[in-house]
Amino acid sequence: MSSAMYNKMWHQTQEALNCLLDKESQKTVEPHRNQVFIFQKLATFYIKYVQIFRNLENVYDQIIHPQKRILIRKILDGVMGRILELKNEMVELELTEFHYFDDILQDLKLAPQQLDIPIPKYFLKEKLEVIKGREKILAQILADTGLDMREMKSSVKAFSIEQAVKLIQIAERARQGRLRALFMKQIFLQEYRARQARLLGEKVADVAAAALRIQKVWRGFHQNKKTKRDREDEMVFLGMNPPPLFNEVSATVIEAEKVTRLRDELQIKHEEDYKTAMNTIKGNLQLMEGADIKENLRDQIRHWIIECRNLTGTFPEYPKVEEGGSAIIFSNKTPQQVIEDIIAAQEEEEKKRKEKKKEKQKDQKVKEKKGPKEKIKEEDEPWKMSPSVFLQTMEEGSNIYKDMWKNKDESLNFPQGYDPEILKEEKRKELEVEIRVQVDELMRQELKNIKLAVNKEKELPVRIGKKKGGKNKTKGKKGRRGKDKDLTADRTIESLYKELVEEGLLVQTLKVNLSDYIGEYSYLGATLRRVSIEPMPSLLDVRQLIALYGVLPLGSAEVHENAPLVKSLLLAGPSGVGKKMLVHAICSETGANLFNLSAENIAGKYPGKNGLQMMIHVVLKVARQLQPSVVWIGDTEKTFYKRVPNAEKMNEPKRLKKQLPKILKLLKPNDRILIVGTTRRPFDAEIQSFCRVYQKIILVPRPDYASRYVLWQQIIQRHGGAITSALNLSCLAKVTDGFTQGHIVQVVKAVLTDRRLRQQVYKPLMATEFITALSSLDPVYQEEEDSFKSWYAKTPMGKRRALALMGGNTGNAKDKGQKKGKKEKKKKK
């Protein structure tokens, strides 16, 4: 697509965003009580933001104007953050991680695919070099230490001489046998032909009969082919089969991809031009206008000083650096007003602090006094949207868009390079700020001298950044820093990285994308919920959650810092549902490092208490410095075992149990580190400590019919199999209820051998082949799935939801409160 097209897309998206922002500001005014109504509103916002996100992501990836990209990036991060905020609101409202929007999608005339959370390409694009470099180093270290998995797989086994001779003999005899068989066949055919010729030579050939025979065979063959073709055409016409070139990549798509690549190159070029221009323009401005700006500022400030002296009779106090220096003087206020404002602001702050303290004390007292009745009243308060950090970012971005880009005439900027006028304006402001700092220093001194000369007063030295509070702050910081001592201050990050790789704690990630996680949508979720049936989440619902909680925050520092923080994630589900695959996908999509702290992997490494501390310190240090990072704890239930099985006691699986909450405390919003636990048996863990560590728990289900259908189809195709009408996928999906993706992959690999793939041309694949191979595997039984569900019901979120549903059955929140009250009474009795 052309630049004009992407510009148009941007303008349209921006208009849609402006409308949404207007609605958001209206909505905060009217608080509501009805939960269904609130959810519908939240969901509608969520869906609309996702649409905007999808468009903006596409535009940001392809637009080549560097200044527009800076603004779009800011808005894009804002939209991502807002989506996470809305998701958080929905989770708090409905007390479940999974939400279904099929009814709203129907109203908005959208397909479920349009709700997919895209992964912004800039996550990887912008640090491609770094990631590639790190991968190289990792591969090098693994190769040096002989730990490289790929090398291990391809390593050659040494043969003994006898074995080698035997192998060669077998091969040679087979070759001779084949050659002899070929000779024998040729001799036999020669003899046969000679015999036939002798026989025919005696008879006179009936030409007409021969021609008839040939005609019969040919016509049969021809008609057969024609009928088959007609049948296929009819199926296509009826829409039962896809058209013949349906799966072929069309020439237009190939051309479009070429254009995309070209645009990528142009984008990089324009970006570089912009960067160089930033430096040169600033340098030029400094040369041309620097002296003038300096002189103007000095004149202005001198004028201000004299004015003040004329008005008040005294020389003014020069504004301090932390107050913004002389910049605040010229914000359309008189100097006296400025001074008064400063004093008033300080007083107000003091007041607020005192009020807050008082309120806190009051609240505590009231809480202590409050009975259950008052609590019910609190519960019944109308719902209000939590304050948003990202709305402001988006509004700022929108305003810049309206002021600068909305009506800009770009007819002269066909190549879409940077705009020098805008850049000059920005740099001029920057330069002014820099010069102002210098001028302030000079003028402060000048004012001091004038005061001394005129008033003969002894001026107290101006304190720059030496507030009492400031002192305390730095002290406090020092104290805290002292606490988390750097145990490896003398070592470079490269050496720590190498150590972790050698110890097997930092592992290579598999190259899988989140889009490789195949599945289907749940089309009836909202309908089932309306009739009080809790639907099983679909695989794509899980994929969405991983994108929201894992990929987006890890990919964008802005989002991670300001969106609701998710430090730890638990993926619980039966074996083979793709938990590990999802962990690897998070890393691949964000270019994150993968640390493996599974109980089995850390057994025997860094022994002792000090060793453990050192291990955690090194892991966190490397993870922080080379962020984003994922700390994976496989079979994480082992860390929280209720009782450690005898066979595993040697491994000390609970080593990390006490450390994990501490690690979570150490993680700050600007540390893009995510702890991901995976478990097949969460029921073996102590639920309380387990749930305290894992902030978000995602149950990964086994695939349903629709997902199994697409899984069979796509996994067979990925392994080189061809889907023909002879392969009954529907039947395969139906009879494989209970089997997981892992089983499907295993069976497809076993069936589709090289030989079988070659045979496909004349012997198409059949469902029975796969079913036979599946028969030796155990499915996930209903009981296992139920045990996962009942375990989830015991988690904090599960409990809260169950409680809410119980209240919901009888009616509103008041009833909920009454029930609670009754329960309490009973307990007292």
Ligand SMILES: Nc1ncnc2c1ncn2[C@@H]1O[C@H](COP(=O)(O)OP(=O)(O)OP(=O)(O)O)[C@@H](O)[C@H]1O
């Ligand atoms: N949705 C999916 N689409 C495609 N392939 C999948 C999907 N889910 C899982 N797989 C494949 O299934 C296999 C098993 O997945 P994985 O090892 O991640 O499962 P797991 O839940 O971690 O298993 P376990 O608990 O036994 O360790 C992998 O080859 C993975 O690529």
